[in-house]
Amino acid sequence: MVLIRLEEEKKLNIIALTAGIFAGGGAIVNEHFLKTYLKVARPNIIWLAGESGSGPLGMTAEQFYEMGDKEARRSPLASVLQQDPKPILLTPSIEAHWVEETGYSFPSGHSFSAIFFATFLLMIGTTYLSIKRLWLFYFLLPWALAVCYSRPILRLHTPAGISIGGLQVTFPPS
Template structure:
C-alpha cells in the first residue's frame, strides 16, 4: 500500500505543478473564440461535468468487474463500486456547490469580464438565489446583445462558449469540475495500482490523472475559472481521495481477495 500511495503522491504533485503554470501563462479565455479549439476544450470540460462523470464512472466500474469471475461477482462489484463512487462524488459535489461556494461567494472570471467590458450587472446577477433565474437573467442579457457580435480581444466568442457560460451560473471557487475530476482520478488510479501487479498495465494509472488535468485546464481556457480555482480544487479532490483510501474501504470491499497487496 505504501508504494501505491507514493506513486499517487508523485503523479498528483506533477499534475498540480502543471496546473500551477496557469498562474504565469496566459491560459485564461484563450479558447473561447470561433474555431475547433473551443469545441475540443468544451468536450473535455463536459467529461468532468454532470453527464461525463457518471458515464466515466459506469465505464470504469464495468472495467473493474472484468477482473472478477462469474456474473454474480461482476454484478456485485459493479453495484458496489457505483454506490461508493456515487456517494463520494455526489455528496462532496453538493457540499462544494451549495455550501463552500455559497459561503465564499467568489465571482466567475467570465462574469467579471461581462461586467467590466459589456456593462453586465454582476451584482444583480449574484443577488438572485435561484440558478435557473440567474440563467434566465444572463440569457436576457445575451439576447439584448444580438445587435452586436460579442467580442473578446477583438475576436467573436464561439456560440458554444456563450451557451456554456449560460449554464455556469454558480460561484467560482473552488472549481467543482477540478475537485470531482481529481477525486475521481485518484480513486481510479489507486484501484488500477491495486488490481494490476505487472508494470506495463500499472502504468495505466497515469491516464485518470491526465484526464483530470485536462478537465481542470479546460476551465481556465474557457474563462469560467481562475488558476486558483482549479489548483486548490484539484488539491482538495486529491486530499479527499487520500482520506478515503486511508480508510482501506476500497481494499476491503471493492477488490478481489486474491489480489496481492
Template structure:
C-alpha cells in the same frame, strides 16, 4: 500500500505543478472563439461534468470487474464501486456547490469580464438565488443588449462557449470540476495500482490523472474559472482521495481472492 501512495503523490505533484502554470501563462479565455480549439476544450470540460463523470465511472467499474472471475463477482464489484464513487462524488459535489461556494461567493472570471467590458450587472446577477433565474437574466442580457454578438479581443465568441457560459451560473471557488476530477482520478489510479501487479498494466494508473489535469485546465481556458480555483480545487480533490485511501477501505473491499490470474 506505501509504494502505491508514493507513486500517487509523485504524479499528483506533477499534475499540480502543470496547473500552477496557469498563473503565469496565457491560458485564460484562450479557447473561446470559433474553431476546433473551443470544441475540443468544451468536450474535455464536459467529460468532467454531470454527464461525463457518471459515464466514465461506469466504464471504469466495468473494466475493473473484468479482473474478477464469475458474473456474481463482476456484478458485486461494479455495484460496489458505483455506490462508493456515487456517494463520495455526489456528497462533495453538493457540499461544494450549495455550501462552500455560497459561503465564499467568488465571482466567475467570465462574469467579471462581462461586467468590466460590457456593463453586465454582476451584483444583480448574483443577488438572484435561483441558478435557473440567473440563466434567464444573463440570456436576456446577451439577447437584448448585445444583439447576440459577444466579442472578446475583437473576435466573436463561439456559440457553444456562450451556451456554456449560460449554464455556468454559480460561484467560482473552488472549481467543482477540478475537485471531482482529481478525487475521482486519484481513487481510480490507486485501484489500478492495487489490482494489477505487472509493470505494463500498472502504467495505466497515470491516465486518470492526465484526464483530470486536462479537465481542470479546460475550466481556465474556457474562462469560467481562475488559476486559483482549479489549483486549490485539484489539491483539495487529491487530499480527499488520500484520506479515503488511508482508511484502507479500497484495500479491504477489492480483495484479490476472486481475481483473474
C-alpha cells in the same frame, strides 16, 4: 474459484459505492455549501460586469448574483451574449456553457471531480490490474489536468479555484 470471484465482486461493489458517496457528497458540499458561503463570482461574469457595472452585463457582478438562482440568471446572461454587436465572440458551445454555468466559481467542482475520479481509478487500477494493462490508467492524470487547465481558459474559474477544487480530493469536505 467461483467463491473468490464473488468476494472480489463484493469488494469492488463496496469500493464503487464508497467512491460514489465521497464523490457525490463532495460535489453536494462544494455546490450547495462552499460556493454559496464563499460567493466568489465567475471571471466571465466579472469581465461582463465591468468596472462598477459599466460592462455589457449592465450591472455589477453582485447584482447579477442577487437576481436569484442559477436558472433566473441564465436568461439575462443569454440576452447579453446574443446582443448585436456581441460583447465577446464565443463559439456556440462556449456561449452555451457560459449560459449554463451561472453559479458561483470557487472552488471548482470540475477540478474536484476530475482529480477525484482520476486518482480513484488509478488506485483501483494499481490494485487490481496487472502491469501490462495498467498503462491505460496513466492517461487519466493528463485528462484530469486538461479538465483543470480548461476551466481558466474558458474564464469560468481562476487558477486558485481549480487548485483548491483539486486539493479537495486530498482533504474531502464530506
